[in-house]
Amino acid sequence: MKRIFITGSTDGLGLAAARTLMAEGHEVVLHARSMKRAAVLAELESQAAGVVIGDLSSADATKAVAEQVNKIGRMDAVIHNAGIYLERSRGTTPEGHARTLAVNTLAPYILTALIERPDRLIYLSSGMHRGGDGSLRDMDWIERRWEPSLAYSESKLYVTALTMALARRWPKVLSNAVDPGWVPTKMGGPGAPDDLEQGHLTQTWLAVSDDPAAKVSGGYWHHRQQGQPAPDALDRDFQDRLMDKLLESTGVALP
Template sequence: MATIFITGSTDGLGRAAAQSLLDQGHRVVLHARSADRAASLGELKSRAAGIVVGDLSSATDTRRIADQVNAIGRMDAVIHNAGVYTQPSRGATPEGHAVTFAINTLAPYMLTALIRRPDRLVYLSSGLHRGGEGSLDDLDWKSRAWDSARAYAESKLQVVALAFTLARRWPDVLSNAVDPGWVRTKMGGSSAPVDLDTGQRTQAWLAVSEDSAAKVSGRYWHHLRQEQPAGEATDPEFQDQLVDKLSKLTGVELPEA
């Protein structure tokens, strides 16, 4: 059985994936933004292999999350599930970054670099990433007027590019991106057409399945099927420029192969 760390696993898709993997007999390390949210996990808390606590909008907390995960042991897979959707303003993290960019892009980058390398990486994206091309000139929304939908789309394109970067740079790791669809969660709302079980299925499958179809890397998935992502995400030049900028913004280097 595998050991999987899932960010943002107190509710929504992260919690649904955790429950699915636990029901299959796997060990799951959960993540909560705060101690109060960790306390709300109920029976899931007693089933978990560990719980780490920290706010992904804070670089200091993100480093602490990585330290907590590494103290538990090496993960077989990491599902980068946590994210925020439309924010009313750019906001500012303790380090001065745009909140959407910090949580959706900088945090998964930092955790990828700081957590001991797993066998599999899964990054949650969105079909909306196809509207996010052209973000390298102002990743942190310092020059442009704030556009919450655009910021979200850009961040989700960036995590697809990150997934593909890792597939290229770390050939011993299976790294993929997933569009779970518009799911009935707090983020998606009650009118969303996709149920939680369908929404969590692909990422959970990619994290643990021994099916040959799941043991691929550098692919973009939607409901257990591969799809073509935005062209920029597949461009090695864009990928390398993105990672270079993320490294400089965070002070965290992505380890070599």
């Protein structure tokens, strides 16, 4: 039996992953953005190892989420599932960051740095990461005119590169990225053509399976098959420059 923390587990892929892992007998720590959102977890709360609350668009709230998780105990795996897609405007977090960058990239980085190190890390990427600008120029969209699709693509490029950097820096931790496909969640919309079940089962498989195929690090996965991420994500220089940018943006150092 494993203990797994899943961000963004009130709906979509995160909730599906939580249900699957609980049905398999694992301890699952759930996450909701607010107390109001946590209400939808009432039916699962009695089965869960805990529910933590915090809006990942806020750095302070994200740090509080990490603190809540650490109080529950060490996780065997963390699934960084939470994300936002195609925000109409840049938005502004309490720290002044673009919301897409804050939720999709900065929050996973902060949580990774502050949560007691697990055995396995799974990050949600997207095939759209291949369309991201790898220059690292104006990551926070201060100078550029806002482009929702490009901002999302870049945030997923960054989190994919973070996955690969961790696989290199933390050799005792299995760090993998998952492209769930365009699935019919609230984010993807009802007309999305991909398989929702395959999307979340890849996450759960990487989190707990003893299958030798799942016990690897630095993989980019789609429906339990390894693929090739964008070249920038695999480039060590890009990874190192990104990590410097993430430290600069958050003030949080990766152990």
